[in-house]
Amino acid sequence: MDIVKILCNELNIGEIQVKNTIKLIDDGNTIPFIARYRKEATGGLDDATLRKFYERLSYLRNLQAKKEEVKRLISEQGKLTKEIEEAIEKAETITEVDDIYRPFRPKKRTRATIAKEKGLEPLANIILGQEYKENLLEIARQYIDEEKEILKEDDAISGALDIIAEEISDNAEYRKFIRNITFKEGIIVTKAIKQETSPYEMYYDYKEAVRTIPAHRVLAINRGEREEFLSVKIEAPVEKIISYLEDKIIKREKDKEYLQRAIKDSYQRLIAPSIEREIRNELTEKAQEQAIKVFAENLRNLLMQPPVKGKVVLGFDPGFRTGCKVAVVDETGKLLDTATVYSTAPQNDIEGSKKIMKELIYKYNVDIISLGNGTASRESEIFISDLIKEIEKESGKKIYYVVVSEAGASVYSASEVAREEFPNINVSLRGAISIARRLQDPLAELVKIDPKSIGVGQYQHDVSQKRLDETLKGVVEDVVNSVGVDLNTASVSLLSYVAGINSSIAKNIVEYRERNGKFKDRKELLKVKRLGEKTFEQCAGFLRIPESENPLDNTGVHPESYGVCIKFLEVLGLSLEDVKNRNLSNLDELVEKNGGAEEIAKRINCGLPTLLDIIKEIKKPGRDPREELPPPIFMSSVMEIEHLKPGMILKGTVRNVTDFGVFVDIGVHYDGLLHKSQISDKFIKHPMEVLKVGDIITVKILEVDLRRKRIALSMKDI
Known part of the structure; x- marks a missing residue:
């Protein structure tokens, strides 16, 4: 296997580039260093391409190692032929190598192995060879043996057919055809297990082609199945598959019903469940990769949000029962003061809260309030908006607020990093400090939090956590090094x-x-x-x-x-x-x-x-x-969802990008959904072709559902 040639073809880059890049990686150089300071050697490959290169190089090396291991194992059995060796060398995936090894893999006791123990393998070979002239029942009679529980001719034939069924199932060529045609023509069918209200209702009686089902639906169906709301199966083109196997196996009409029996049994009992598992695993892996890719790109864009420099910021972490936590930081992010106000239910101490807030704002000459978007954010936004109006009326001081994502703030608050930074500050107040600082410098603050806790993706808990962790850390590394420290x-x-x-x-x-x-x-x-x-x-x-x-x-x-x-x-x-x-x-x-x-x-x-x-x-x-990049939108007054009317044109900030659309903060606490069909008049495969997290965009209100608090948006005809 020529790894260099494969990488050249797949990544469309030159042989020298590939060889130089492999050497740089093998010499222990990091991806950011190679991307930035070894452009002459790599031909200017960027960090994203280099990470893809590294992953593919690792896979191909693992594939090569797998091939050598399989050849060794088959050779030890004395069964490695030139044809098998060539087939292994031609295999392009680990799955194909596994298919070739399948007949040689040590098996648990199966119906076929039991039949072989009874000495029925010669009979299976006779039936499969289809060259016998005698009556098959006469041949089968020779294998009757009461001690082996072969009491009649049909017992012998059934055992032989079990052996044939397993041989058919183990054939790499047959499996490859069946896998491909099932993927191309198969249908995923989902049914409700229990008729209850759930997020999976659209899948209670649902069908979609295997080859076209999008990643987010695969992960949603998987979760619905895992939570026992859905049953899921793949309907394959069974008639085509059986016909293909019969054409490959049956050479004459005589006694063909026996081989037909073995073929049908092999497919239904052995091949179909296995192929369905493989295809669903493949769909899941691809869906997970897509989800991780979306999460990674969203994270990259979030970390690249422009810093708000030279401003004194008041961080406001909203809450109900235990109050709202407040922290003031200076232009460099140094903590100046903290407080707790009770501007929300159940206390609703609006006047007392305003008094404390004004004292802090005037004392430290606060420029901006950074408001977390979690629980009680809507109520806090109304409170802050009224406060800003009062301050401007009293003193003429202009002050603004910005709604920021508080994802991960609680994780940071209880972390070792936060304890080391603020050993004498209450855990609950540390979140407000983080909310203030992440407006001043999102990157410097967000790197203190596990990337998975930042929450800018879809189905993040349904993907390989190890793979997600590796990818997101790679993104953070690339961003940190591109910005500089x-x-x-x-x-x-x-x-x-x-x-x-x-x-x-x-x-x-x-x-x-x-x-x-x-x-x-x-x-x-x-x-x-x-x-x-x-x-x-x-x-x-x-x-x-x-x-x-x-x-x-x-x-x-x-x-x-x-x-x-x-x-x-x-x-x-x-x-x-x-x-x-x-x-x-x-x-x-x-x-x-x-x-x-x-x-x-x-x-x-x-x-x-x-x-x-x-x-x-x-x-x-x-x-x-x-x-x-464009700075965040600074606001001074709040708008309610009840104020929205279809046709209104508003500015908004992209908060999250998913496969099916974009969630946009338009200043009413509830993010609006900009479905991918409403982004452009031109067809787009994915919203990321046009938009990214942090983009400031102009949108039109299409529909407002007050009961479900849903807002439909469009970028068309504005």
């Missing part, structure tokens, strides 16, 4: 996602910083315990030091390229002082005057992709790519 302010949680740095090294970095003060330059990292040359190579380019004397330490330029960068500046008649003083407004013009980037790259012996990255970085030292 301030080495002198980053938390252990944030540093742990930097390429090459694990949690223990992250702790060592913070301990070194606390003991020795701020890092003065990137080279100082090498003084950190257990941070060696390899780790430094992987992480250095992603860490920023704004205070460093060398301005390149505050860019994405890797230390290994500092010399190249200085040569480049010298060609243009510039120096590091110009980078430090940001005197590079005419940089593009100077590059063109000196022959263009490609010509300069040759002169200074540098790869063009590396030079283009250097140019981009030194133009804006300390650049944060998130700041180029």
Whole structure:
């Protein structure tokens, strides 16, 4: 099996790219490092492609190992033929290899093995060979043996047919055909087990083609079956399958009813249940991959939300019985004060709550209120809206509020990370701090929470948790490294996602910083315990030091390229002082005057992709790519769902993207659903082709269902 060739064809990339990338991975380089600093070797493969490359490489290597293992096992039985070896080599999936190995796998006692123990295998071979001229009953009579419980001819024939049925079931060629035709023409049928109101009512009498059923419906059906609301089966094209097997097996008319019996038994008893399991497993795996992909993309876009910098923020964690928790943080996220107000039921102390809130807002000159969107959010939004109006009327002070997702805030509150940050702050108040900070810098705050707890997906509990965890951590790692991390302010949680740095090294970095003060330059990292040359190579380019004397330490330029960068500046008649003083407004013009980037790259012996990255970085030292995205919508008044009318045009923020549509926050507490059919006049396969989490969009109200609190939206004809 030529793994390099397969990867070339599947990913549509060159052989040299594939070989270089495999070597970089095998040498222990991280995906973010390869994506950013080894573009010449990989041909510019991005982090998403590299992760796909890595997963596929791992699968193909596992497939190769499986092939070698199966060949060894069959060879040990003395049954490895040239044909079997060729079939194994041609197999493209682990399932195909398993099919080939099936006849040789040690079996539990089956009807066929029992028949073989009774000595009926020769009779099975005679029936299957179809070359006998005698009467089959006469032949079968020779196998009657009371001690073996073969009392009559039909007992012998039945046992022989059991052996034939198992042989048919074990045939890799037959199984491949049956699997393919069942997948292409099969129908998934679901029925109600109990007639109760449930989320699965649309599936109580439901049919859909196997090959077209979307991922979210597969996972919904699986859950309905698991919760014992649904029975699920696949209706296969049985007549075509039986006809195919008969054409393959039956060579003459004489006694064909016996083989027909074996074929029917083999399919119904052995093949059909097994193939149905395989297909449903395959559908589930694909559905899980799709759900994980959606979750990952939503998480990526959520983490890339622009930070709200330079603002004093009041975090408001709404609640009922135990009150609403309040925390004020300064422009850097430092905690200034906390409080608890009882603006909601059962206390409804509106005036007392306003008094406390005003004191905090005036004392710390709060700019924005960050409101969590959980329980009691609607009631709290009304309270905050009224409060803002009163403050503006009393003092003329302009203040706004933003509704933010509080997913994972409670997980953070009780975490070890939160205990270390705020050992003397009550658990319930830590959530309000998180809600305030996640407006100021969503990435820095959300990395403290298990990605699975952030809740921007669909059916996240129905997928492989190990696979979900690996994928989401990969997303966080890619985002953290694409944004860059301030080495002198980053938390252990944030540093742990930097390429090459694990949690223990992250702790060592913070301990070194606390003991020795701020890092003065990137080279100082090498003084950190257990941070060696390899780790430094992987992480250095992603860490920023704004205070460093060398301005390149505050860019994405890797230390290994500092010399190249200085040569480049010298060609243009510039120096590091110009980078430090940001005197590079005419940089593009100077590059063109000196022959263009490609010509300069040759002169200074540098790869063009590396030079283009250097140019981009030194133009804006300390650049944060998130700041180029639209900021969140700031609000000062609340609107009720009862105010909505069909035809109204509103601005909204995309909160979640699923396979079937997009949930949009339009400022009425209940997110509206923008079905994928209402996103564009053109056909789109998935909402992600057009929209992502955090997008600010204009929508039209199509329908408002007050009883079920559902809002239907459209982006068409606006």
